Amino acid sequence: MRRFYAPNVAPGPHSLGADEARHLGQVLRARPGDAVELADGRGAVFPAEVVSIGKREALLHVGVPTCFPSPTPELTLWVAPTKHTDRFEWFLEKACECGVTRIQPIWTARSERRVEKRERWQRTLAEAMKQSRRAWLPELAPAVSLDAALSSLEPAEGEGPWLGLAHCPVPEHPNWVRQSIQSALPQQRDALIAIGPEGDFTSEEIESFGSAGFTPVTFGEHRLRTETAALFAVQAFHILNHP
Amino acid sequence: MRRFYAPNVAPGPHSLGADEARHLGQVLRARPGDAVELADGRGAVFPAEVVSIGKREALLHVGVPTCFPSPTPELTLWVAPTKHTDRFEWFLEKACECGVTRIQPIWTARSERRVEKRERWQRTLAEAMKQSRRAWLPELAPAVSLDAALSSLEPAEGEGPWLGLAHCPVPEHPNWVRQSIQSALPQQRDALIAIGPEGDFTSEEIESFGSAGFTPVTFGEHRLRTETAALFAVQAFHILNHP
Numbered sequence: 238m239r240r241f242y243a244p245n246v247a248p249g250p251h252s253l254g255a256d257e258a259r260h261l262g263q264v265l266r267a268r269p270g271d272a273v274e275l276a277d278g279r280g281a282v283f284p285a286e287v288v289s290i291g292k293r294e295a296l297l298h299v300g301v302p303t304c305f306p307s308p309t310p311e312l313t314l315w316v317a318p319t320k321h322t323d324r325f326e327w328f329l330e331k332a333c334e335c336g337v338t339r340i341q342p343i344w345t346a347r348s349e350r351r352v353e354k355r356e357r358w359q360r361t362l363a364e365a366m367k368q369s370r371r372a373w374l375p376e377l378a379p380a381v382s383l384d385a386a387l388s389s390l391e392p393a394e395g396e397g398p399w400l401g402l403a404h405c406p407v408p409e410h411p412n413w414v415r416q417s418i419q420s421a422l423p424q425q426r427d428a429l430i431a432i433g434p435e436g437d438f439t440s441e442e443i444e445s446f447g448s449a450g451f452t453p454v455t456f457g458e459h460r461l462r463t464e465t466a467a468l469f470a471v472q473a474f475h476i477l478n479h480p
Numbered sequence: 481m482r483r484f485y486a487p488n489v490a491p492g493p494h495s496l497g498a499d500e501a502r503h504l505g506q507v508l509r510a511r512p513g514d515a516v517e518l519a520d521g522r523g524a525v526f527p528a529e530v531v532s533i534g535k536r537e538a539l540l541h542v543g544v545p546t547c548f549p550s551p552t553p554e555l556t557l558w559v560a561p562t563k564h565t566d567r568f569e570w571f572l573e574k575a576c577e578c579g580v581t582r583i584q585p586i587w588t589a590r591s592e593r594r595v596e597k598r599e600r601w602q603r604t605l606a607e608a609m610k611q612s613r614r615a616w617l618p619e620l621a622p623a624v625s626l627d628a629a630l631s632s633l634e635p636a637e638g639e640g641p642w643l644g645l646a647h648c649p650v651p652e653h654p655n656w657v658r659q660s661i662q663s664a665l666p667q668q669r670d671a672l673i674a675i676g677p678e679g680d681f682t683s684e685e686i687e688s689f690g691s692a693g694f695t696p697v698t699f700g701e702h703r704l705r706t707e708t709a710a711l712f713a714v715q716a717f718h719i720l721n722h723p
Contacts, residue, residue, distance in 0.1 A: 327570060334708045369702045419723050459612045465577050472715040475700060480662050
């Protein structure tokens with residue numbers, strides 16, 4: 238069943254805009270009477286029937302949704318957009334497929350080309366949500382500086398998320414200990430994992446993370462690109478929480 | 481330390497060809513006396529010193545290598561090249577970073593555009609090997625049909641690799657049971673995992689895998705693209721074998 242993303246859908250008549258109407262009519266060759274699904278990205282998936290298709294609009298009749306609970310535990314990733322946006326977009330697509338909850342882009346001391354392509358990144362996530370048949374769209378927070386992100390961490394009432402920090406070995410501090418993510422990550426608990434940017438965090442940044450209560454972790458002895466490490470975190474979180 | 485791939489290097493004088501000489505001189509701005517490393521892709525990493533750099537050649541003096549054992553256990557992936565080669569190349573890069581041993585491209589009943597870009601794929605793997613500072617280059621087997629791949633499986637003397645098959649639910653056989661990769665994969669044992677292509681294996685193909693002794697596994701309830709599933713297998717193998 239073909240699925241569309243429709244953030245503001247409700248039962249009753251619903252109109253798809255020009256882009257999706259064109260996709261439905263010209264690419265999928267849908268006809269009046271065909272069944273499709275609409276996902277609102279917040280857990281509700283609606284059955285719908287095509288009423289009419291034109292070049293600029295498609296009219297659907299929408300039924301009563303099935304609601305899916307939000308996946309738990311929740312994973313938030315802090316990750317610096319890469320210099321080449323295609324590597325970051327690749328990561329967004331894969332992270333959505335593999336079930337990330339929230340992505341916080343951060344600007345770090347070594348971030349180059351601080352260009353936030355927010356609309357494009359949102360579209361990448363929505364496409365991946367539809368393609369992987371998820372009911373929940375990952376949240377994409379506006380990019381902020383690392384300092385602002387650290388300041389925004391609220392003292393948790395009760396047990397907050399587990400805080401993990403993935404970075405490379407630091408030449409200035411060769412004896413800083415990093416556990417493997419497999420041994421460090423607690424099961425069935427929300428987590429927030431920060432991923433070293435291209436060129437890695439500076440040792441001052443790593444110290445700030447330490448003061449904020451982050452546990453340093455490693456994903457193995459080899460050097461992973463930023464987007465590979467970020468996806469590794471998502472997949473490790475999935476594997477360790479769904480035994 | 482900058483690392484180069486040099487499959488036939490030995491201690492003594494060594495000449496880098498035009499491409500790498502240009503990279504060394506114009507991109508990295510190396511000068512005579514600078515130190516670099518050469519990896520032969522089979523576990524040996526050689527220290528080397530730049531003797532001279534020209535436009536068409538760079539001359540190095542190569543020292544005695546450090547040898548790294550091949551990573552164990554070994555993971556072989558059978559995976560169908562995707563319709564768009566960039567998705568497959570992305571997978572090759574990431575799989576190398578994350579430690580795959582061997583990749584066997586296969587043509588399946590639903591494979592479209594059967595174009596084997598072998599040289600390009602080899603270059604992608606070599607680049608990822610250098611970038612992630614690995615000493616071993618993953619083996620890229622020539623593409624074969626699924627039938628040929630299955631026929632080539634030899635009856636193992638003693639315990640052969642564990643055989644896993646990742647595919648989507650099959651409408652014709654809704655009750656076929658698939659275990660999660662986390663619960664099915666034995667630890668510290670070589671494995672061969674076959675990944676469903678775009679459009680998935682046909683139910684006849686899945687039956688052939690079953691006759692050959694493959695265990696059906698799933699990577700979760702959501703639909704993963706072929707290249708995402710293939711990388712998920714590599715990362716699950718890493719996490720489950722390096723606790």
